[in-house]
Amino acid sequence: MKHLNNKYPPKWPLQLLRWIIKKEYLEEIEGDMEEIFQDDLEQFSAGKARRKYTIGVLKLIRPNIIKSVFNFHPFISLDMLSHHLKLIFRNIKRYKSSFLINLIGLSTGLACVLFIFLWVTDELSKDKFHDKDDRLYQVMHNLPQVDEILTIEPTPGILAKALEEDFPEVEAAAVVSASFGDEEVKGIISNEELQFKASEMYVSKNFFEVFSYQLLTGNSEDVLTDKNAVLISDEIAKKLFGNTKNIIGKSINWDEGRLSGLFTITGIFKKPPAQSTQQFDVLFSYQKMFEEYERLHSWRNSDPSTFVLLKEGVQLESFNEKLKKYSIEKSMAANKRKTPENSSIFFLQKFSDRYLKGNYENGQIAGGRISYVRLFSMIALFILIIACINFMNLSTAKATRRLKEIGVKKVIGASRKSLINQFLLESLLLTFLSLLLAIGLVMFFLPNFNVITGKELGLNFSMSLISKILLISLLTGLLAGSYPALYLSRFKPVSIFKGKINASIGEIWARRGLVVFQFVVSIVLIVAVTVVYKQIEYINNKNLGFNKDNIITFPREGNLDDEMDSFLEEIKNIPGVIEASSFGHDLVGDYGGTTGLAWPGKEPDEVIRFANLEVDYDLIKLLGFEIKKGRTFSKDFGTEESTIIFNESAIEAMGLEEPVGQTIKLWGKDRQIVGVVKDFHFESLYEDVGPCFFQCYPGLNEILVKIRAGNEAETIAGIKKLYTKFTAGLPFEYRFLDEDFETLYAAENRVAILSRYFAGIAILISCLGLFGLASFTAERRLKEIGIRKILGSSNFSIVQLLSKDFSAMVLIAILIALPISYLLTRNWIQSFAYRIDLEWWFFVGAGLLTMLIAWSTVALQTYKAARINPVQCLKEE
Amino acid sequence: MKKTKLGEFEEFVLLTVIVLQEEAYGVMIKKELEERLKQQLSVGSIQSALKRMEDKGFLTSEFGEATPKRGGKRKRIYAATSYAHKVLAEIKEIRAGLWASMPKFGTP
Numbered sequence: 001m002k003h004l005n006n007k008y009p010p011k012w013p014l015q016l017l018r019w020i021i022k023k024e025y026l027e028e029i030e031g032d033m034e035e036i037f038q039d040d041l042e043q044f045s046a047g048k049a050r051r052k053y054t055i056g057v058l059k060l061i062r063p064n065i066i067k068s069v070f071n072f073h074p075f076i077s078l079d080m081l082s083h084h085l086k087l088i089f090r091n092i093k094r095y096k097s098s099f100l101i102n103l104i105g106l107s108t109g110l111a112c113v114l115f116i117f118l119w120v121t122d123e124l125s126k127d128k129f130h131d132k133d134d135r136l137y138q139v140m141h142n143l144p145q146v147d148e149i150l151t152i153e154p155t156p157g158i159l160a161k162a163l164e165e166d167f168p169e170v171e172a173a174a175v176v177s178a179s180f181g182d183e184e185v186k187g188i189i190s191n192e193e194l195q196f197k198a199s200e201m202y203v204s205k206n207f208f209e210v211f212s213y214q215l216l217t218g219n220s221e222d223v224l225t226d227k228n229a230v231l232i233s234d235e236i237a238k239k240l241f242g243n244t245k246n247i248i249g250k251s252i253n254w255d256e257g258r259l260s261g262l263f264t265i266t267g268i269f270k271k272p273p274a275q276s277t278q279q280f281d282v283l284f285s286y287q288k289m290f291e292e293y294e295r296l297h298s299w300r301n302s303d304p305s306t307f308v309l310l311k312e313g314v315q316l317e318s319f320n321e322k323l324k325k326y327s328i329e330k331s332m333a334a335n336k337r338k339t340p341e342n343s344s345i346f347f348l349q350k351f352s353d354r355y356l357k358g359n360y361e362n363g364q365i366a367g368g369r370i371s372y373v374r375l376f377s378m379i380a381l382f383i384l385i386i387a388c389i390n391f392m393n394l395s396t397a398k399a400t401r402r403l404k405e406i407g408v409k410k411v412i413g414a415s416r417k418s419l420i421n422q423f424l425l426e427s428l429l430l431t432f433l434s435l436l437l438a439i440g441l442v443m444f445f446l447p448n449f450n451v452i453t454g455k456e457l458g459l460n461f462s463m464s465l466i467s468k469i470l471l472i473s474l475l476t477g478l479l480a481g482s483y484p485a486l487y488l489s490r491f492k493p494v495s496i497f498k499g500k501i502n503a504s505i506g507e508i509w510a511r512r513g514l515v516v517f518q519f520v521v522s523i524v525l526i527v528a529v530t531v532v533y534k535q536i537e538y539i540n541n542k543n544l545g546f547n548k549d550n551i552i553t554f555p556r557e558g559n560l561d562d563e564m565d566s567f568l569e570e571i572k573n574i575p576g577v578i579e580a581s582s583f584g585h586d587l588v589g590d591y592g593g594t595t596g597l598a599w600p601g602k603e604p605d606e607v608i609r610f611a612n613l614e615v616d617y618d619l620i621k622l623l624g625f626e627i628k629k630g631r632t633f634s635k636d637f638g639t640e641e642s643t644i645i646f647n648e649s650a651i652e653a654m655g656l657e658e659p660v661g662q663t664i665k666l667w668g669k670d671r672q673i674v675g676v677v678k679d680f681h682f683e684s685l686y687e688d689v690g691p692c693f694f695q696c697y698p699g700l701n702e703i704l705v706k707i708r709a710g711n712e713a714e715t716i717a718g719i720k721k722l723y724t725k726f727t728a729g730l731p732f733e734y735r736f737l738d739e740d741f742e743t744l745y746a747a748e749n750r751v752a753i754l755s756r757y758f759a760g761i762a763i764l765i766s767c768l769g770l771f772g773l774a775s776f777t778a779e780r781r782l783k784e785i786g787i788r789k790i791l792g793s794s795n796f797s798i799v800q801l802l803s804k805d806f807s808a809m810v811l812i813a814i815l816i817a818l819p820i821s822y823l824l825t826r827n828w829i830q831s832f833a834y835r836i837d838l839e840w841w842f843f844v845g846a847g848l849l850t851m852l853i854a855w856s857t858v859a860l861q862t863y864k865a866a867r868i869n870p871v872q873c874l875k876e877e
Numbered sequence: 878m879k880k881t882k883l884g885e886f887e888e889f890v891l892l893t894v895i896v897l898q899e900e901a902y903g904v905m906i907k908k909e910l911e912e913r914l915k916q917q918l919s920v921g922s923i924q925s926a927l928k929r930m931e932d933k934g935f936l937t938s939e940f941g942e943a944t945p946k947r948g949g950k951r952k953r954i955y956a957a958t959s960y961a962h963k964v965l966a967e968i969k970e971i972r973a974g975l976w977a978s979m980p981k982f983g984t985p
Contacts, residue, residue, distance in 0.1 A: 025928070031943070031950025032903035032920055038946050039904075059919035064928050 009037050010050045013057040020066040029060065084422045087405070088429060095401075098394045099430075101772045105765045106434035106476070109387030111441040112761055113472060115449055116380035118442075118457045123373050125275050126355040130212040132309055135171070137316075137348035139163075139306040142363040143609065144342050150609065151360035155306040155346065157296025160204060163306070166326065169314040174210040175286045177202040177304035178278070188255040188557060188730070189232070189282060191240045195730065197557070198236055198281035200254075202289040202304070210309050211278075217248060218267025224285045230254065230263035231283040233271040244268050255557075259284070259292060274456060277355050299334035308348060320347045342607045372751055379758050382521045386762055388480040389514045390769035391427060395484035396511060397776050399491075406488060407496035419489035427481025428474070435473045452753050454746065512809055515773070518766040519813030519850060520820070525759035526846040527821035528828075531838065532752045535829060538836045539748075551622070551737040552716065553704050554723070556582060557730055564699035567726050568616075574722065576708045576715030579622040582700040584614030597693075598665040599654045608653050611692035614700055620645070620677065622706050630660040630675030633696035637674075640696035644671040648679045650691035666695075704737070763850070767857045770806060774858040778802055778865035786870035798866035803858050810854045814847040821846070882933070883964060889914070890926045891935055891965065894955045902941060902952040903927070927955060935961040 014030075021029055033056060040049035060066070092099045130136055139159060143150045160173035178201035189198045207213075208220035215223070216234060223231055230252060237244045240252065250265050263284065272279055286304070295301040310319065324345050331343035349357075349365060358368040406419065442459060450457055459465075487507070556564065564582065571580040595609050617640075620632040628648060633640045644666060651659045659673050677694070707715045720732045778785075785798055822843065829835045883891070893909050894901040907923050930936045941952040957965075 025924070027950050028903065028940075028953040029920065029924055031947035031952065032907075032924075034948040034950065035904045035944075035946050036907070036920065056920050059921035060924070062921050062925040064932075065921065065924055 007041070009034065009053045013054040017057045017060065020061065022065060022067050025065060029065070033057070033060075080418065080421075081425075084425050085429075087422065088426045091402075091426070095398070097775065098398065098772055101768045102391050102394060102430055103434055103437065105387040105390045105768050106431060106480070107437035107441065108761055109384050109765060110431075110434055110438035110473065110476065111445075112383045112758060113380045114438055114442045114469065115445075116376045117468070117472070118459070119449075119453055119455070120373050120377055122275075122455055122457055123356065123369065127275065127277050127352040129273060129275050130352070132210070132212070133352050135310045135312065135314075136210065136351045137308045137310060138351045138354055139308060139346050140349050140360075141302060142345040142347065144344075144607065149360075149363035151363055152302070153305050154302035155304065156299045156302055157290060157293075157304055158299070159346070160306045160308075162330075163308060167319075167322070169311055169319055170308055171311045172206045172210050172309040173204075174206050174307045174309075175202075175204040175304050176207070176278070176307060177286060177289055178280065187260075187282075189236060189240070190253045190255065191250075194240055196236065196239055197731075197733075198232075199279065200282045200284060201278070201280040202259075202284045202286045204286045207283070210307055213272055213276075214270040216244065216268045216270055223267035224283070226264070226266065227285045227287040227291065228261070228263050229266040229285050231267040231269055232265060233281045234268055235271050236281050237268050254282070254284075259289060299330050302344075307351060310348075316348060316350075323347060369747070372747065375751070376754070376758075379525070379755070379762075382525075383758065383762050383765065384476060385479075386518045386521060386765050386769075388476060389518055390765065390772065391430070391480040392483045393511050393514055393769055394772045394776070395423070395427075396487050396507070397773060399484075399488055402488065403491065403496045406491055407493045410491075410493040410496075416489045420485045423485035423488055424478065424481045427484070428477035431473050431477035431480065435469070439469075453750055515770065515806075515809050516813045516816065518769060519810050519854070520817040522759070522763040522766045523814060523817035523846050523850050524821040524824065525755065525762050526849060527817070527842055528825055529752070529756050529759045530842045530846060531825040531829065531836075532748070532755060534836050534842070535832065536748055536752050539832075549738060550709050550712070551704055551706050552719070552734045553583075553702055553737055554732065554734040556699070556701050556703055557727060563726060567722070568703075570722055571705060571719060574715060574718040576711055576718070578706040578708055579618055580703065580705045581619040581622045582616040582698075583619055583702045583704055584697070584700040594667070596667045597654075599656060600662065600664070601655060608691060610650060611690060613692055613694045614697050615694050616698055616700050617696060619704065620694065622704055625680060626678040628676045628678050630673070632675055633694070640674075642669070642671055643674045643696065645675040645677060645694040646673060647677045647692050650693055651676055653691045666693075763853060767853055770854055771857045771861065774802070774806060774861040777805070778861050782865065782868065782873040785865055785868065786873040789868075789870045790874075795863070795866040799859065799862045802862035802865065803855065806854060806858050807851070810851055814850065818843045818847065883930075883935070883968065884926075886922070887926050887930055887935075888965070888968065890923065891930060891957060891961055894936065895957045895962075895965075899954065901955045906955075930961075931955075934958060935964070 017030060017033065018026065033053065036056070037049055037053045040052055043049075044052070127133075138153070139155050141152050141155050143152060157175065157177075160175045163170050163173045178199075187198060187200050188195050190196070203224065205221075205224045207224060208215055215231075218231065223229060232240070232252070234244050237247060241247050241250070247265055248267070251262050252265060254260055254263055269283070271281070289304075290296050293303075296303060310316075324347065327346040328340045328343040331345075332338070332340060335343075337343070345363070353365075356368055356370040356373065357365050359366045409419065439459070446457065446459060568580045568582070571577055594612050595607050597608070597610055615633065617633050617635050620627070625632075630645070631637075632645065633643070637643075644664065646654075646659065654664075656662060656673075659676055662673050663670050664673065665671070705719060716734070719734075723732045724730070781802070788798060788801075822838065825842075826838060829838065889910060890906060893906050893913075897905055897909060903920065903923060906927075907918055907920065910923070911918050927936065927938075931938060935958060936955050937958055938953050938955045941954040943949050943951040
């Protein structure tokens with residue numbers, strides 16, 4: 001069928017042409033266009049001919065060929081326009097309160113939408129800037145565990161090369177071994193006297209071919225050929241040399257463990273943009289690292305990340321199938337296993353998807369940040385709808401006030417269309433006024449928003465942003481205005497003047513339904529906020545099995561490497577320091593793991609992955625781990641090279657009775673178990689506690705110092721002095737350990753804070769609407785109230801009468817909202833291994849709170865109405 | 878030569894209409910001009926110029942035949958008015974005069 005259609009010009013351009021061209025020219029021009037199209041069909045492909053046709057139609061838009069703008073729509077005729085505007089402004093002046101309610105509601109609503117829009121756009125643009133983004137993948141690594149599959153980033157150091165050689169589909173494969181993201185361990189880069197901390201990556205030669213980071217100087221093909229080459233960012237270059245010119249070929253000193261040495265600058269790159277999840281200051285050749293570390297040469301160890309650029313048109317699914325078979329083969333050969341079980345399996349995930357979809361369940365991609373993006377988009381939509389509902393309700397409720405206007409207009413001969421236009425214009429005008437206010441609000445609050453979200457968002461008015469904002473506002477205006485426009489324009493003049501307008505049951509229900517909807521959304525948000533807040537509080541205060549308070553931590557750097565022993569000893573002498581030690585990791589989830597343990601009674605095929613924690617003497621004591629059996633590592637026992645300590649989970653997993661004193665093998669060497677530590681949470685609380693062991697090595701990467709509460713500032717100043725002395729003037733950058741834990745749940749914390757604000761705004765806008773509605777009802781029932789008062793009604797019973805309606809609506813909203821909110825929050829909370837129970841009062845409390853807020857909103861209005869002097873409202877007429 | 882206001886592109890179109898005689902309708906004018914100017918033109922630009930000149934009194938037009946290739950739509954055949962001929966002649970004369978009074982340079 002498609003082929004037949006190709007003989008004809010594309011549909012919508014043709015329709016556009018017929019719509020815009022002046023009638024008297026239409027036949028000729030349409031014929032011309034058709035003839036040219038037929039000629040093009042003989043010369044070019046159907047697609048190209050159709051494209052040319054479309055472009056041709058667009059080029060026809062010229063003032064003397066198309067219809068005059070002023071003849072398009074009756075409401076744009078200037079006279080009518082000015083008439084509508086005059087009426088709109090009079091209405092605004094007359095009903096200031098409802099105008100203000102609508103303005104405040106819509107502008108806060110739009111401001112929320114703008115904020116969320118900025119945030120979502122930023123989230124969605126992460127890592128998307130690479131030129132070959134659509135073909136750029138990261139190799140992920142599935143490791144089978146006892147009862148699940150663990151998905152990790154590290155891959156064997158020889159994987160990239162093997163992929164390039166064995167898979168024709170692979171255009172290039174890059175190795176990146178890096179301090180990724182927010183990892184704190186940095187090396188020190190120095191040029192004679194000047195020295196700075198910098199985060200580094202070791203990358204393969206094709207790095208700049210695969211990724212699109214900007215190289216300012218140097219040739220992207222050979223900057224990394226020499227294994228002693230270094231590339232530095234423009235920022236580091238300016239710090240070290242004062243400028244970015246003439247520094248190619250100069251040498252810099254690099255200080256970080258085994259890879260320290262003198263390197264030659266071969267290029268300068270522009271610092272990665274904020275949209276990049278890879279952040280680095282210096283780049284070294286992966287070759288250097290590869291030669292230094294034997295373990296990178298084996299399929300059995302995983303360390304660097306591997307990135308793959310597939311050729312155009314390669315299907316991901318079939319490639320992953322192939323890769324799966326390949327990795328099982330490699331894994332079986334490397335581990336000399338005969339069965340494919342327990343093999344490491346590699347698969348590709350699109351690199352730019354990893355930021356938003358970074359969670360894995362049993363080897364499958366299972367969401368991640370994307371759920372927050374969705375959540376906030378939903379919230380934005382709901383807040384906007386709530387604001388629109390206010391407008392709808394207030395304008396339809398106020399219909400009675402404008403009936404005469406509508407009636408007179410209709411009698412004079414106004415068409416329904418022109419009335420619809422008038423009301424739509426009114427809502428559009430209001431929306432655009434609100435938009436201006438909203439932009440002001442966004443500009444004002446953007447710094448605060450950035451603090452909460454931890455981003456650096458800005459409101460740069462690019463064409464695409466402006467057009468999107470305008471589109472959002474246009475839709476909002478149409479959404480808010482369509483129902484009132486259709487409703488108000490429908491009245492028949494005869495019944496208006498006879499006074500026979502009674503809102504039909506359906507209309508009243510529609511209005512009530514909308515109010516109920518507003519409150520359902522508000523209540524769900526309140527419950528959600530409570531639950532998120534409680535869960536975060538629970539996590540922050542949960543007993544982790546060790547004490548993280550009053551501990552500061554900083555990396556071992558510079559000259560400290562050689563003098564750790566005396567440094568730690570001297571720190572302990574500072575008054576206020578309780579204990580000092582070092583650790584091979586940070587405490588929030590950067591652990592190596594190994595399966596290389598053998599113990600008495602191990603099944604030959606049993607694979608258990610143990611977290612491997614390297615600690616200094618006294619660290620177990622410093623962190624307050626509870627020793628269940630045996631002892632901790634201590635200098636009193638000399639070197640602890642052949643001892644090991646497990647946690648309870650590990651002992652259980654191995655099934656050892658009476659563990660202390662037994663000997664196990666770690667990487668083929670005998671180790672004696674000297675102690676067992678009570679289980680503690682060494683990873684995020686999303687996870688259960690897993691098996692782990694401690695080994696003792698003196699002088700590790702991270703220094704931890706426990707200090708006495710009270711005069712921290714003085715103690716830290718003492719440590720700083722010592723640190724500066726030992727490192728010859730490196731800047732002292734320390735963190736409190738409990739802050740680290742807060743950043744571990746930073747995403748949740750942010751969601752908690754943001755949702756609190758948005759819930760507040762939602763309820764505020766809902767109440768504004770209720771306020772407007774209540775004041776209107778009170779006003780309309782003024783005569784009824786007057787008569788009731790004359791007949792002896794008390795103020796209280798009148799308040800009761802007026803708030804009955806609203807109470808019923810809010811009650812219904814509560815009934816609908818509670819099950820919804822229960823389901824939603826239960827869903828969210830189940831992603832945590834350690835979670836709070838959903839208490840009944842979260843829900844009842846939210847309901848009561850809403851009821852209370854609604855009542856107090858209405859009360860003011862109804863009480864004012866109830867107190868009125870009946871004479872005043874009955875004297876007229 | 879006061880109120881003629883014939884733009885450069887309009888002049889090209891007008892001359893083409895005269896050259897094409899009975900064949901002077903939109904598509905032919907476009908093809909002919911594209912060939913001579915060696916550049917792609919849009920229907921919009923040709924039509925816009927034609928309509929403008931019709932308004933100014935340089936052109937008259939009437940419907941011609943309809944072909945199946947045009948989807949059964951009639952052509953509109955353009956013809957230059959005598960006023961147009963006069964203005965074109967004037968322009969040519971002014972140009973010729975200017976060329977003639979240009980000081981000779983470049984050629985030895």
